[in-house]
Amino acid sequence: MSADGSVLITGAGGVIGAHAAAEYAKRPGWRVRGVSRRRPRNTSWYHLPVDLGDPDAARAGLSELGDVTHLVFAAYTERATAREASDANVALLRHTLDGLAGAGAPLEHVTLYQGGKAYGAHMGFFNTPAKETDPRIIQPNFYYDQEDLLREVAAARGFRLTVFRPEGVIGYAVGNPMNLLMVIAVYAAIAKALGQPLRFPGSLAAYDALYQVTDAELLARATVWAGGEPRADGEIFNVTNGDQVRWRHLFPAFARHFGMEYAEPQPVPLAEAMAGRRDVWERLVGRHGLVDTPYGDLVRWEFGEFIFTSGFDNVSSTIKLRRAGFADCFDTEDRFLELFDRLSAERIIPPLG
Numbered sequence: 001m002s003a004d005g006s007v008l009i010t011g012a013g014g015v016i017g018a019h020a021a022a023e024y025a026k027r028p029g030w031r032v033r034g035v036s037r038r039r040p041r042n043t044s045w046y047h048l049p050v051d052l053g054d055p056d057a058a059r060a061g062l063s064e065l066g067d068v069t070h071l072v073f074a075a076y077t078e079r080a081t082a083r084e085a086s087d088a089n090v091a092l093l094r095h096t097l098d099g100l101a102g103a104g105a106p107l108e109h110v111t112l113y114q115g116g117k118a119y120g121a122h123m124g125f126f127n128t129p130a131k132e133t134d135p136r137i138i139q140p141n142f143y144y145d146q147e148d149l150l151r152e153v154a155a156a157r158g159f160r161l162t163v164f165r166p167e168g169v170i171g172y173a174v175g176n177p178m179n180l181l182m183v184i185a186v187y188a189a190i191a192k193a194l195g196q197p198l199r200f201p202g203s204l205a206a207y208d209a210l211y212q213v214t215d216a217e218l219l220a221r222a223t224v225w226a227g228g229e230p231r232a233d234g235e236i237f238n239v240t241n242g243d244q245v246r247w248r249h250l251f252p253a254f255a256r257h258f259g260m261e262y263a264e265p266q267p268v269p270l271a272e273a274m275a276g277r278r279d280v281w282e283r284l285v286g287r288h289g290l291v292d293t294p295y296g297d298l299v300r301w302e303f304g305e306f307i308f309t310s311g312f313d314n315v316s317s318t319i320k321l322r323r324a325g326f327a328d329c330f331d332t333e334d335r336f337l338e339l340f341d342r343l344s345a346e347r348i349i350p351p352l353g
Contacts (some may be wrong), residue, residue: 003071004028004029004030004031005029005030005108005227006030006031006032006033006065006067006068006070006300007021007030007031007032007033007068007069007070007071007072007227008033008034008035008062008065008068008070008071008072008100009024009032009033009034009035009045009072009074009095010019010034010036010071010072010073010074010075010092011033011035011036011074011075011076012034012036012040012047012074013034013038013039013040013041014036014074014083014175014178015039015046015169015170015171015178015179015216016036016045016113016169016171016216016219016220017034017036017072017074018040018073018171018173018216018219019095019171019173019216019217020072020074020111020219020223020224021034021044021072021195022044022045022124023043023044023045023217023220023221023223023224024043024045024072024224026044027224029148031044031067031304032046033043033045033047033048033068033179034046034047034048034067035047035049035050035075035096035105037049037051037053037111038048039244048062049060049061049278050062051076051181051311052092052096052099052279053088053091053092054063054078054095054236055091055094055095055096055098056169058095058096058098058099059098059099059102059209060094061099061104062096062099062103063099063145064100064103064107064195065099065101065103065105066103066104067105067106068100068103068105068106068107069105069106069107069109070108070109070110070111070221070227070344071096071097071100071107071110071111072110072112073082073085073093073096073110073112073113075089075093075096076089076092076112077089077092079290082139082140082141083140084143085142086140086142086145087284088142089102089142089145089146090142090145090146090149091341093146093149093150094149094233097110097150097153097162097171097306098155099129101157103335105178106211107157107159107243108159108160108227109159109160109161109162109226109227109228110150110154110160110161110307111161111163111164111226111227112146112147112150112160112161112162112163112164113166114147114163114164114165115143115162115165115166115167116130116144116165116167116314116316117141117143118136118141118143118144118165118269119134119137119154119316120137120139120239121139121167121310121314122306124312125141125312125313126151126312126314128210128313128314128315128316129313129314129315129316129317130238130316130317131238131317131320132235132236132237132238132317132320135193135349139314140228147163150160150163151234153157158233160176160233160258161233161234162177162226162227162232162233162234162235162236162237162240163235163236164174164219164223164237164238164334165224165236165237165238165239165316166213166219166238166239166240167212167213167215167238167240167314167316168180168211168212168213168214168307168314169213169214169216169219170213170214170215170216170335170336171215171216171217171339172216172339172342172343172346173216178300178302178303180213180297180302180303180307181343182298182299182300182341182343183270183299183303183307184304184336185340185343185348185349186274186281186299187201187270187274187299187304188254188255188258188260188280189258189281189282189284189349190277190281191348192258192259192260192272192350193284193350194280196257196259197260197261197262197263197269198251198254198255198258198260198262198263198264199245199250199251199262199263199264199266200248200265200266200308201265201266201267201268201270201273201304201305201308202247202265202267202268202305202307202308202309203267203308203309203320204265205312205313206247206248206307206308206309206310206311207246207248207265207313208246208248209246209278209310209311209312209313210244210245210246210313210314210315211244211245211246211247211307211310211313211314212243212244212245212250212266212314212315212316212332213240213241213245213332214239214240214241215241215332215335216322217332218241218328218329218330219238219239219329221326222237222239222326222328224325225325226326229324229325229326231324231325232324234267235320235324237318237320237324237326238317238318238320238321239318239321239326239333240316240318241329241330241332241335242329242330243307243329243330243331243332244315245333247308247320248283250333251265253333253334253336253337254340255346257337257352258340258352258353259339259352259353260308264311268345269305270301270302270304270305270308271301271302274299274301275276275301278295280350281295281298282301284350287349287350288350288351289347289348290347290348290349291347291348293348304343
């Protein structure tokens with residue numbers, strides 16, 4: 001990678017985008033700007049509140065970014081159906097690319113993120129270990145449509161691209177509800193406050209199935225690496241911590257770390273059960289002087305419920321990424337515990353132990 005450049009991160013308020021922005025900001029000589037709907041807390045980079053869903057707003061908001069050499073595209077918007085999700089998310093990417101082109105940006109590289117849905121992980125089960133060469137599934141999927149657009153525009157405008165497929169992203173972030181770390185941390189804190197043991201709240205099949213996660217810091221390092229690595233040009237890479245885990249083994253370790261008793265699993269509809277626990281959380285905020293994040297912004301319980309009821313192995317091969325030269329890894333259990341400690345030290349969750 002060149003010693004300096006200018007990077008734009010879209011979706012910079014999310015757990016993936018925020019970590020990518022922070023990683024680039026560590027690199028001397030890089031100008032880092034991030035786009036998100038809400039201004040993130042305590043950033044080391046410049047924030048732009050641009051509505052990428054509106055082509056005119058995107059063009060106007062990006063018009064001063066004529067120096068951008070790298071784009072990290074982590075923006076996402078949810079819709080009710082697969083077709084609506086594709087239309088909306090492809091538009092976000094198109095408006096961003098067109099806005100940068102209109103600004104005269106000398107774009108060199110774009111990073112795009114996908115995930116397990118590219119293999120059909122949301123449909124019940126998929127072949128494991130999943131490989132980047134596996135065929136697409138027949139159901140409409142915005143990942144495919146975004147990738148097709150990006151490759152088309154890259155060929156026409158002459159920039160490079162890399163696509164990453166993480167799974168179950170975890171990372172230190174506040175106000176990013178699709179973050180498995182926060183699902184577990186807030187769930188455990190509320191159970192502890194109620195005097196209850198920690199239980200795995202999903203299905204027995206999911207309790208025993210193999211799962212994998214991607215640490216947001218590791219994904220950010222891979223993103224910076226890809227921006228300057230010729231072996232990443234045009235490629236799709238699975239990227240995970242490098243190990244597989246079973247919730248059967250992790251949840252007792254989580255209970256010990258939180259200073260809680262552990263009990264056998266009990267299926268709980270998290271979205272329904274936790275919606276009524278706002279008062280418990282607000283008491284914890286007041287008692288421990290926690291960062292006063294709105295309860296609805298802490299966790300998306302439906303996301304946790306989906307993960308904890310997916311009763312099939314979820315494993316992706318990371319051999320291709322390692323062979324290309326990126327071999328960073330984390331021990332997932334150790335990393336969860338380290339991040340719980342950080343959340344507690346920063347008063348995002350109550351004291352542990």
